Amino acid sequence: MRKHTITAIICLAGALVASAVAGASFLAMRKPDVIVNGPGVSEKKMLSDWFPGLKGTPGDTEVYILKGADDGASMLILGGTHPNEPAGHLAAIVYIENVVPKTGTLYVIPRANASGFTANDPQEGAPQRFTIQTPNGPRVFSYGSRATNPVHQWPDPNVYIHASSGQTLSGSETRNLNRGYPGRPDGTLTEKVCYGIVQLIKQQNVTITVDLHEASPEYPVINAIVAHPKAMTLASDTVLGLEMQDIKISLEPSPVNLRGLTHRELGDFTDTLPLLMETANASQGRLRGRTDEALVLTGKDKWYVRAQKLGRLYVPYDEKGHPIEERVGRHVTAIGEILTSWNLEHPEEPLEFENIPGYEDILAKGVGAYLLPAPAK
Template sequence: RSASTCTRMGEAYPDFYHVKTPWGIKRFRMGDRCTNPLDSWPDPEVYLHYPSRQMLAYMDIRNLNRTWPGRPNGAITERTTWAMTQLIRREKVDMAVDLHEAELEYPVENTIVTHEKGQSVAAMTSMVLTAELFEVPLSMEFSPQALHGLSHREIGDHTDAMSLLVEVAEPMIDRIRGITDEYLLMTGRDEFVMKAGEHKLLYAPIDERGWPIDVRVGRHSSTFQKMLEFYSLEAPDRAVIISGVPGYTEVIENTLGTYFHDPKQAPPEKVFYD
């Protein structure tokens, strides 16, 4: 909740973004993955990760993907990841998937990063989606064993779950982008990022089509569903079967807004206010 009250400091992100649906416009608050500094103050000179004691950047004490597995008496972000670690243990979670977007200047792009436990699931997902569905290939990398705090390393090390993280291209995060507005967020189109691509400075392709939100959501949806499929083949006694979930092709063809329910049609007894 804290991270939903702020955006990345100094980046001039919009406060809100909007998705067109058949019943109107759905508004989302633009948040961050880092805890609001007003809720976690002060930052240390150096963040000492627990329990590895690896030294990380000072702001990473608020970074939800640098504080795993967390601790119950730490800062608020450490307490949050500790709570999620306990949830994974108590619910006997078999597979934890972390969905991310990354700048095109970042080498780990359009990639599954996997703990050793998820090697076969990640490899098969990467191979099949690259061959059969995605225009831009989905690669696979192993989680670095010496880099601590990340979900794909610590969940696998500290729980019984296999842990995987998936990246998709997001020009809005690139340092060389132009105006940082809702148009860039939703369309993924930016002439400056395209120019960098022409000079071979990027790790993902980009053209005038950009990386629209429908493509990004569709890739994540199909990747997650394919992971479940291959996990279920490996563990048929604990198979996870889902249906009716739109994937890459459906989200692009129908647009993301098609799949949002009208909140005004929700049963009153299922509506809660925070």
């Protein structure tokens, strides 16, 4: 009896220690990453400035405004729609920390689903964060969940019904920001964030919206731009511009029957020209092996090399993998090409940003060369 009591106390103490360590690690994800205001940032606001219903909620998120000296068109960059797609998040941060607008206004939301950055997906074995080395020391970024943290939005329904179309999807998609547009002011937290982003686009009359993503190498829409019909000319000019730089990218029309996505609903419900871009991220794929920080950063995985040899992938894939420099470089450069294409077609309403890092420079120097020193604590 006495021996059993001692065993029980030891087990209980072990469980308490494990819970304390895991709990502290889980709660630490709620601390937002450091993002430094670059030379072009004129103002930092919150999404709740456009939709007060988000104020004080875990869905409220930073909006960086880079306003040029001259009026022109405007662009919104969405990073972190899916917080487990780090190239989109980092490319948005590279714009915030480097770019200087000359004509027109740039809005950047680097953590579109802020709640999704406070947890990561269960049973995926993904790292909670990853480190980018810079000339001024390391910068650490969160590797979050694809969806809103269930602590913030619970329970999931058995079937998720997209509000404006009635389309049905699996229940967990109710927390997927890129299935909730155009959103509802009185909906779920995820729908409220969608609604807030739509309000920003409407109130600021945003000309072009670019939503930055990554996808598994076995997913058919990859190394691609997906465009709403009204953004198709802009997207096809952008693809030609990228091909001239030897960056292979495909162009996909936004499917009419897949609802709730930026490239569909922002085009249908607002005047913005919506584009979505995908790069190849092995760390979110289903065929991957060991999932760690190295996989996030290098994209190297022997199982994907094997899958490529079997013809199962939609992107070229060899031992070199798809490193973060290539993926961030593609997003950063594609946005630059969107601007060039826009300016060729609309010289009367230009959108000119300076200091956009070049693709070859990002490949050669790494993403860290384009991140500013984090302020001392």
